[in-house]
Amino acid sequence: NAGVTQTPKFRILKIGQSMTLQCTQDMNHNYMYWYRQDPGMGLKLIYYSVGAGITDKGEVPNGYNVSRSTTEDFPLRLELAAPSQTSVYFCASSYGGGRPQETQYFGPGTRLLVL
Amino acid sequence: AQTVTQSQPEMSVQEAETVTLSCTYDTSESDYYLFWYKQPPSRQMILVIRQEAYKQQNATENRFSVNFQKAAKSFSLKISDSQLGDAAMYFCAYTTQPGRRALTFGSGTRLQVQP
Numbered sequence: 001n002a003g004v005t006q007t008p009k010f011r012i013l014k015i016g017q018s019m020t021l022q023c024t025q026d027m028n029h030n031y032m033y034w035y036r037q038d039p040g041m042g043l044k045l046i047y048y049s050v051g052a053g054i055t056d057k058g059e060v061p062n063g064y065n066v067s068r069s070t071t072e073d074f075p076l077r078l079e080l081a082a083p084s085q086t087s088v089y090f091c092a093s094s095y096g097g098g099r100p101q102e103t104q105y106f107g108p109g110t111r112l113l114v115l
Numbered sequence: 116a117q118t119v120t121q122s123q124p125e126m127s128v129q130e131a132e133t134v135t136l137s138c139t140y141d142t143s144e145s146d147y148y149l150f151w152y153k154q155p156p157s158r159q160m161i162l163v164i165r166q167e168a169y170k171q172q173n174a175t176e177n178r179f180s181v182n183f184q185k186a187a188k189s190f191s192l193k194i195s196d197s198q199l200g201d202a203a204m205y206f207c208a209y210t211t212q213p214g215r216r217a218l219t220f221g222s223g224t225r226l227q228v229q230p
Contacts, residue, residue, distance in 0.1 A: 033217055042119070042206055042220030043160075058217060088158060094216065102148050102210060104218055106160035 002026055004107035006091050012113045013081045021076040021110050023091030031096035032074040033104065036060065036087040043090060049074055050096065081114045088112070119207050119221035127227045128197045135182075136192045136224045138207030147211040149183065149190045150218070154204040163205070166190065194226075202228045 007022045025032065030051050035043035035058075045058030049068040063085055065077040074093075078085060091107040119140045128134035140149070151163040166174045166183050173181050178198075182191045190209075194201055204225050208218040 031216055035218075040222075042208075042222045043218070044220070045217045048217050090160060092160075092218075096216060102216060103150070103162060103165060104210070105162075106152075109158045109160075111158075 004091055004093055004105050006089075006107035006110050008110060009108065010111045010113075012115060013078070014115060015081060015083065017081050018077070018079050019081070019112075021078070021089055021091075021112075023074045023076065023107060024072050025074075025091075025093040025105075026072065027093060027095070027105065028071065029093035029095050029105075030071070031094045031104075032068065033092045033094075034058075034064070034066065034074070034076045035090045035092065037090060037109075038087050046076065046089075078112075083114050086112060086114045119209065119219055121207055121221035121224050123224045124222075125225045125227070127229060128194070129229050130197055130199060132197055133193060133195045134197055134226065136194075136205055136207075136226070138190045138192070138221060140188050140190060140207070140209050140219075140221075142188075142209060142211060142219075144211040147209050149181075150208045150210075151179070151181070151190075151192045152206045152208060153201075154206060154223070156203075160206075164192065197228050199228050199230060202226055 004025045033048045034046040037043045047066040049055045089110045092104040094104045147168045149166040153161045164176045178195045204223045207221040
């Protein structure tokens, strides 16, 4: 049971390039999330999904896209990278069944630097 | 807007002493969950403790306990017998149910533990 895994761990991107951050969970969780953490700040929600085929925007979705074709995978796509997207990106998941299942489990994060 | 406020950007405690980290939140929902997450230099988000709003009893996990004041919308974390390994950023967060169940985070408190 690996929990939530993310790849890559670190990436340098040039302005205007695109990339996909991968996220996989093996806990059969329904809910998955993408957050970003800017230096010295808390995490902010980019996108989330309540199940395969269902996604919706969070507080800071501009410049990103997501898809959820399977329960396990929730990739985050960056199109036309900008310096403002330099951040640490966290994927998280939860069962979504209520009460103790509301705890979110986080991946190790992906550090992205856009130059 | 729903918010979480951590008014102490930095705190310091002597090893083996007790420290309390403050958190206030603002939500109009009646059913929600509160969390404290620890983020060491590795950046991994580690769940420290959780509290369900409908429970009046304060949660405890070994050396970690909370003081949950629902009417005041306050959720402080007490760390007893502080250890060097407790040094980290601590984030207060909550999620509501039903809904997207995403976490809303505070800006964090950096805890230093002095030997």
